[in-house]
Amino acid sequence: MDTRTRILQAAADLLSRSSEADFSTRAVCEAAGVGAPALYRQFGDKDGLLAAVVDLGFEKYLASKRAAGPSHDPVQDLRDGWDNHVSFAVLNPNYYRLLYSLATPPKAAAEAHQLLVDVLERCAAAGRLKVSTRIAAQMVMAANAGVALSLITRPGIYTDPDFSTRVRDSVHAAILTDAPATRPEPIAATARTLGAQLRQDPPETLTEPEIGLLQQWLTQLS
Structure with missing residues (x-):
């Protein structure tokens, strides 16, 4: 296993066990058996390491979305995309919280946004979009992330099991036509x-x- 991989795996393990969705570079170096210069040589700084760890954690999520491919119904794909997004956040709260705390968004965020835009483009091509693709993407991403963060940071408040579905349907009603x-x-x-x-x-x-x-x-x- 090369040095970069050892550092990434050590950081990912520490992140998954952290109560605050964070870790120290000293702890990562100790777990990976490397010195601080090796870590900074590979990732530049802590933010670079954090971004790489988020990309590593999101890879399975993004890989499943890439592999699924589009169905014949872009509106259903849009619903499924929302649900999968929330499910990933709930199952991987530390990765998700870290994604939205970084000053520079990692590659995973850009790819997730582009996958959403692609689905919305298909909705528009089918005559189902009320607003521009850009506005629709902003509305969906902001609401989807808001729901996910609410569920993982305030679980004692957001106890309604249908909370995510209610918000999803409300947002989709604002951007989609009812039927072709x-x-x-x-x-x-x-x-x-x-x-x-x-x-x-x-x-x-x-x-x-x-x-x-x-x-x-x-x-x-x-």
Whole structure:
């Protein structure tokens, strides 16, 4: 086992047993059998080590999301994504708390956000999104993280077993249409749908500059 892996595994073990979702670099060095210079040479500083530990902890969660792939129903995928997010937080509270305490978000946060955006793009392409993908992603991520953090930091207050589902459904009702459109949509909704479809499957008959200009118009209309 190389030095970097030994340090990461020692830090991950200390984090999982910590009551405060933290550890000291001295404890990590002692557990890994290395000196402080080796730790800082590998990770730069403690924040770098913390970010790497979070990425290590989130890898299984993100790997399962990557492997699952999209279903035929993007709205159901959006619901499942919320539930999986909360479930991971509850089962791995220290990793999750650490994710939201770092000054610089680790790679895991960026990938999780992009996976959410991809699902919302599919919702938009299906004509199910009321707002822009950017706004929808911000609303979902903020609410999803808020619920997860509430459950793991204040379990004595948030005792309703349906709390997460209630918040999830409320947020989704604010960003999603009830069903695929059966009547002509307003121009803004049509522009969002067409923009998402264009990003997913750009037509070969248009050049990149033409597609970029069309996307700019659609963004203005939406």
